[in-house]
Amino acid sequence: MLPCRPLKMALNPRDLLMHLLVALFGMGSWVSVNSLWVELPVVVKELPEGWNLPAFLTVIIALGNVGPLAVTLSHRFCPPGRVSEPWLIRSVQGLSLVSAGFLAGFWDRRVLVAGEERSVPYLVLGYLLALGCCTSNVTFLPFMYSFPQQFVRSFFIGQGLSALLPCVLALAQGVGRLECHNNTWGNHSEPHYLQENFPVSSYFWGLFCFLGVSALAFFLLLILRERNKEEEQGEGPSQQRDGGSEDSYPLKSPEQEQPQEPPNGNNGEQSFWTARNVYLLVLLGLSNALTNGILPSVQTYSCLPYGPDAYHLSVILSNIANPAACFIAMCLLCRSSVILGVIMAVGMIFGGYLMVLAALSPCPPLVGSLAGVVLVILSWTLFLGLLSYLKVVIGSLLHEAGHSALLWCGAVIQIGSLVGALVMFPMVSIYHLFQSGRDCQDNCPL
Template structure:
């Protein structure tokens, strides 16, 4: 019973730790419908954010180059401490400065918001190449909890944003005096215009950003406990597993690695496909044409998911108003973790 309780604590900590991987940027995306009406960039903001997120990939590039040219010189724990603390500070500054504007290149921009968005993107992009290597120090069963937490990084902000709402929009006739000499109750020099009045949401973006800061703080606490909690030390991976993982990552013969998970998914009647899969697992190599196809598919899917679709989301939702944009942003952030949840029960290779 005590062993089960210890393992359960580590599972929960791994999930909370994984939740901090992408919760900052996912939270910023679902909050865009409430930010867009109040900043100079307006509907262009998603396009700005898409470019900023791509620029933030310098973080993973730096970590990858360090592992390539200076192996064993980079301490993942130190990097994780740095990026998570950076994420906490950036999220904490957002409530106070997201409306601050300044003139840049002859136009008014939300400079502080864009700079903080870059730091948040740097945190989340770098987490992809640092959190997972740290998790390999624990037993393999805790990776599932980590990935569940990573999925929750999109689901939780989406649910909070749905509870926040986007406010009620009402259209009213406004009277505009064009002459300045006719009383306001007269129609002599008045013109009329229909104006949209936006009622406030259930709570403002300021509260939502504080929520993101709190979630990043929970991620830091979970990481500290995974490092120093006695229950976590009892769930460390065995030396044999670590050596096997390092050998696999180093390009060693993968025929010794157990791949039973894949076997039931291969049709017994398809002898050629089964032989090809066995060859891939034995040699760890794909043919040049297979490699080209795999990378083309990856490039196409990632371009759509991380660049094309988010940048045009505002324009596709513009004719339907802020409510449609709010729902599409919140539900879109929830779609990925829900799809991953289904894939856990219906795997398909």
């Protein structure tokens, strides 16, 4: 078998519709938390916590992990079939929709706590949104086991869109735009921040629409899945697999989704914990720690010294690289453990370069030069692109190991992201090991 083999893509209109719905469904998994982070530069100007708000946001997102913990324990101790993933997903989507709606209306309200004004509504509603996002990793992804393997890659494309769409909306809003004006005392410049094109409340209503589209896609997926099952029951096995594409395999019924007893007599849990699957989970956890926790914490430190345009291009192109890598995985799937390890190593090299830039902020190498701008943008794009491809391939391979494998896949994604965030939080917010530059005021030697 080739280590990287092209996949057959003979799709009919219904397959294309299913891919689109799965991507929109996956988009709702992390769009809430990504939107909170992207809108932060505007929100901090209005809320009393100021630039301490990112530290609060990091903590409440970490506390959101009680959701996946509760779901994982329920799957572990409840009898098979008692935990309904569709109902869990509906609950997560309903909670997120209600929270986003209230956030759009009450994000700037303040409450007096211990004699100081605090943005309690924003923090509470932000926590509820984070709870939904964290729980989605152990509900949305295991639900995809009821679909053929190819649709798992469409789901990861949707997760890439959950980062890209909030960035596009923020660009339309004009987040972070500034001009450098000369002051009246000499030859120094001062930043002049431009007014946004629409208010924060409108941005959060946009988040509400994203979540609504995702919930509608899930509703339509359930309908199409039931129709497909009814059609498959009326067809012979040979008819079900005609077409030659990976998508032509039938959907699994709830009974088929339950792990089956392997022929050697060992239980499914023991058969899953092979050396290869553990290796895949380690790569998955490490890649998510880097892409969701460690590097995002220092993205501003690594990019802003090269200018706001370099920062915005890094954010946009790296978030475009995410769904693009997922699409490549739909056409070319690498199964070789060695090649997956090489992809991980190359991604870590780019990540290491970005960490060096962040550590040397506000005057990293090549600052003020076109080469420095190109390198930082290229590094962010390739870093996220390579590790996004790695995560999609691992998710596809774990799909073959059964429903419990996808449950562990979601749990490891969340654990890796949490560990990465907890490692970086004290370094950035407590010990201040990274230094930020001042807009229009840093003069570094070329």
